Amino acid sequence: MALIGRTRRRVVQWTFAERESFESWSYFYSRLPAPSAMVCDGRKGLLLASRARWTNVKIQRCLIHVVRQANLWITQRPKTLEGQDLRILVRGILSIRTRRQKRRWIRQWRHWHRKYRKFLNERSYGDPIHGKRSWWYTHRKLRAVRSLIRNSLPDLFTFVGHPEIPRTSNHVEGGINSRLKELLHRHRGLSLERKQVLTAHFLHQKQIQKPPRNVH
DSSP, X not given: OEEEEEOSSOEEEEEEXXXXXXXXXXXXXXXXXXXXXXXXXXXXXXXXXXXXXXXXXXXXXXXXXXXXXXXXXXXXXXXXXXXXHHHHHHHHGGGOOSHHHHHHHHHHHHHHHHHTHHHHTOEEEEEEETTEEEEEETTHHXXXXXXXXXXXXXXXXXXXXXXXXXXXXXXXXXXXXXXXXXXXXXXXTSOHHHHHHHHXXXXXXXXXXXXXXXXX
């Protein structure tokens, strides 16, 4: 895979890696000056490496990534009232703009958590095996959304009060990743080595290109 760092103006750094990990991101960050803020998808290795390398950096979790993953687990038509209420809450994330809206949303989130705590702790039980009865949490996907939001919350609304920080990583996803995927799809018959050459050329061009005049 390719690890890519970009400002709103251009690609500033990229490198190939076997996978996303603390080690690969640490190496990536070692070649960059410390930013004042960064927007990311919140992968564990990425966050650990960024905080280890840059202790004072402001981190903004990409809202689109959080909302998209949460909706995938909740589904479009949740069958339970608890899921329906959570879907409304998740949908409201993208409408947050001000400190007042942020505080109101966090209050609603905490209320949902308190109200349905017993529901989220419900268990299902299987048949006994070797004298032991297995069990699992009944509402695992709603619990997964709860964990996602709980873990994201410290970095979910960093942009509030900091208009210079984007709320999403769309400048990478739409401006780089989607075009790169399209390019590789058009040349899907190439070997891995040639795909890397093609990717390197594409990213190098993005790195040296002059930004548009209206971008600040």
